[in-house]
Amino acid sequence: MQRRAFVANTGALAGTLVISATLLSPGLALAQAGVPRAGEDFLVLNRPVPVDAATGKIEVIEFFGYFCPHCNAFEPVLNAWVKKVPKDVVFKRVPVAFSGGAVPQQRLYYALENMGLVEQLHARVFAAIHGERQDLSQAAAIADWVARQGVDRASFAEQYDSFSVSTQVARASQLLTAYRVEGVPALGVAGRYYTDGALTRSMDRMLQVADYLTEQVRRSRSS
Helix, strand or coil: CCCCCECCCCHHHCCCECCCHHHHCHHHHHHHCCCCCECCCEEECCCCCCCCCCCCCEEEEEEECCCCHHHHHHHHHHHHHHCCCCCCEEEEEEECCCCHHHHHHHHHHHHHHHCCCHHHHHHHHHHHHHHCCCCCCCHHHHHHHHHHCCCCHHHHHHHHCCHHHHHHHHHHHHHHHHCCCCCCCEEEECCCEEEEHHHHCCHHHHHHHHHHHHHHHHHHHHC
16 A cells, blocks of 8 residues: 655655644544554554664664654654653654755754754754745755854764764664655554554544553563
8 A cells, every 4th residue: 555645845855754633633533533443544564674772672663754744743742752651661762864954853863863863953943944934955055053052062063963963863764774764654563563653543542542552562571
């Protein structure tokens, strides 16, 4: 089933793969009531993906892109959900690049993560791109913006160009392929399941499906 949707212009990253805005309307959540179904609300991966979570933990990955307006809209809904997840759920973000033009923003995220600045600046990046219409598609513009946030430019540049960040970007590409991500935002659960807005047709429903899938993983481990 072809679930890809192309947007003609997403600012500096025109033509980047994202989900149509109509697929992520929270108002559709009530129409999606019922037990999630494989093949309809989520996909079961043919090959399990290795996870980084410790034994007994359930890894949930959000695939996102700073370039994506739907990821921007999803962020506050996701944050509220993350605050309420059970203690055995480990949440992580993976920035994606469907084209080379998104790699600088991948490096931005991982540099911030390695510097312990995601909580402080993650939402600000989205606001700068989608609210203030700043072009953060190139390394120089990114460094200028980060410096304006009070971050030491040299320290950021060192992280941005580091081997560690390069390794993380490569790992993100591997996960993108392994989970067969076709649009963002999307969620991967426990290396076994994949869901996105094209499947669930709303942000709220996508998180309901994630809750359902984590519970299925939990039950399978206790049986």
